[in-house]
Amino acid sequence: MQIDILTLFPEMFSALDSSILGRAQKQNKVQIRAINLRDYTEDKHLKCDDYPFGGGAGMVMMAQPIGSAIEALDPDHKARRIYLSPKGQTFRQQKVFELLEYDHLILLCGHYEGVDQRAIDLFIDEEISIGDYVLTGGELPAMVVCDCVCRYVEGVISTSSLVQESFSDNLLEYPQYTRPVEYRGLTVPEVLRSGNHAEIDKWRRQQSERITRENRPDLLAVQEKEDGQR
Numbered sequence: 001m002q003i004d005i006l007t008l009f010p011e012m013f014s015a016l017d018s019s020i021l022g023r024a025q026k027q028n029k030v031q032i033r034a035i036n037l038r039d040y041t042e043d044k045h046l047k048c049d050d051y052p053f054g055g056g057a058g059m060v061m062m063a064q065p066i067g068s069a070i071e072a073l074d075p076d077h078k079a080r081r082i083y084l085s086p087k088g089q090t091f092r093q094q095k096v097f098e099l100l101e102y103d104h105l106i107l108l109c110g111h112y113e114g115v116d117q118r119a120i121d122l123f124i125d126e127e128i129s130i131g132d133y134v135l136t137g138g139e140l141p142a143m144v145v146c147d148c149v150c151r152y153v154e155g156v157i158s159t160s161s162l163v164q165e166s167f168s169d170n171l172l173e174y175p176q177y178t179r180p181v182e183y184r185g186l187t188v189p190e191v192l193r194s195g196n197h198a199e200i201d202k203w204r205r206q207q208s209e210r211i212t213r214e215n216r217p218d219l220l221a222v223q224e225k226e227d228g229q230r
């Protein structure tokens with residue numbers, strides 16, 4: 001999986017050099033590149049943004065550096081070209097599996113008031129939003145998409161961790177405990193120390209259902225909808 005991220009702030013993506021994604025990159029299982037849009041500007045002062053036509057606050061990212069970068073990185077349009085944007089469909093786990101069908105993703109990060117609409121019309125396949133709140137840029141959303149996709153790439157994390165998830169899809173996780181057995185008067189539930197794996201599985205399933213019902217009843221509704229589609 002190759003992921004090219006187009007941004008005015010490539011330094012932000014050093015966060016992906018740590019932990020699991022850092023290891024996956026070193027092992028060459030994923031190639032994540034943060035590409036500076038400034039490297040593609042044809043403006044002699046390296047300008048990549050300008051004032052909005054029609055007036056209003058802030059700046060708009062110019063179409064030219066975006067178009068030139070995308071054409072250079074993906075001349076045959078084999079990549080899925082995604083703009084992280086509040087106007088996109090909300091990112092869900094199902095989308096992760098769709099994106100895994102591509103070998104190459106290009107993620108465009110907006111800044112300021114966003115990008116010239118012509119860059120979207122000409123060069124973008126799809127807009128994705130990570131949720132409904134105001135951000136300073138699309139960089140954190142791009143990192144979210146990277147993280148979600150890369151963990152499913154062969155060899156990035158153990159398959160047993162992934163299998164565990166798919167069993168309980170659309171359910172939240174059961175509570176976890178580690179040593180010691182007692183901490184500040186709270187003890188680990190007896191069943192988890194019983195060694196009875198049928199009882200442990202049953203307890204965990206019940207806890208997952210209870211937590212999902214209490215905290216995220218909307219997830220159960222999503223599950224019923226997806227079941228209906230199968």
Ligand code: 4G1
Nearest residue numbers: 084085086110111114129130134135136137141
């Ligand atoms: C109007 C949120 C504007 C934000 C309404 C989720 C948010 C990219 C995302 C904004 C962004 C709402 C995202 C807003 C995002 C241009 C630069 C757009 C940053 C920008 C609800 C600012 N998922 N936001 N505008 O946040 O890029 O992907």
